[in-house]
Ligand code: SF4
C-alpha cells in the first residue's frame with residue numbers, strides 16, 4: 489500500500505493530463521490534443537517516477553522532453569506562438585486553440601493543482617537557464633520584481649497595437665515574434681544569470697508569465713511541506729533553494745511561497761528527510 493502511495497503523484501498527473509487530452513480531443517474533434525497532452529502528461533509523470541526512484545537527473549529529463557517538444561516542434565515546426573504574445577493574439581482572435589489552451593492548462597488553472605510545476609519541469613527558457621553555473625543564487629533577492637509587470641504590459645500593448653493597426657499577415661508576425669521573443673528571453677536570461685550569479689534571475693524579476701503563475705500557485709494543491717518534528721532548523725533547504733523559498737514555514741504565506749518551482753532540491757538535501 490505504501491508503495492502505491494509513493495507513486496500516487498505521477499499517477500494523479502497522468503490522470504489529470506489524460507482527462508484534459510480526451511476532453512479536448514472529443515470536444516475539438518482533433519486527435520492532436522490527445523497526442524499532445526498525453527505526451528506532456530507522460531513526460532512529467534516519468535520525471536516524477538524517476539525522482540521517486542532517486543534518479544539525479546529526473547527533472548532535467550522532463551525539462552528536455554517537454555521543453556524541446558514545445559520549442560522545436562510546436563513553436564518552430566508547427567509555427568504556434570506559445571509565448572505570452574501568442575496567448576493574447578489567440579485570445580483576442582476568439583480562438584481557443586494551442587496557445588490559449590496551453591496557457592489555460594499550464595499557467596492559469598493548472599497551477600491550482602501543480603503550482604509552478606511548469607517552471608520547474610517544462611519551460612523551455614528555464615530548460616536552458618538551468619544549465620548555467622549558478623544553481624543557487626549567490627546573493628539575496630533583489631527588489632526588482634516589478635519589472636515583470638512592465639514586461640507583461642509590453643506584451644499586451646504589442647498585440648493590441650497589431651490589432652488596432654489592422655496588421656496584415658498576423659500569423660507570420662506572430663511567428664517572427666515567437667522567434668525574436670525567444671532570442672531576447674535567452675539573451676536577457678543568460679546575461680542576467682551571469683551578472684547576478686543566479687540562474688533563475690530572469691524568472692524572479694523579468695518573466696511576464698509569472699503575473700499569471702504567482703497568484704494561482706498560491707492556492708496550489710501540491711506543495712512541499714515541512715515535518716516540524718523532524719526539522720532541526722539547519723537552514724540547508726533555504727541555502728539550496730534556487731527561488732529563495734522559506735519551505736520550513738507550512739503556511740500559505742511562507743516567504744516567496746509563490747516562487748516555488750517544485751524542483752525538490754530542498755527535499756533532496758534535507759539531512760532529516762523532513763520535507
Ligand atoms: S518564470 Fe517564466 S521563464 Fe522562468 S520557468 Fe517560469 S515561465 Fe519559464
Ligand code: SF4
Nearest residue numbers: 719720722723725758
Ligand atoms: S534542511 Fe531539513 S532539517 Fe534543515 S531546516 Fe530544512 S527542513 Fe529543517
Ligand code: SF4
Nearest residue numbers: 729748749751752754
Ligand atoms: S528547493 Fe524546494 S522550496 Fe525551493 S523551489 Fe525547489 S521545491 Fe520549492
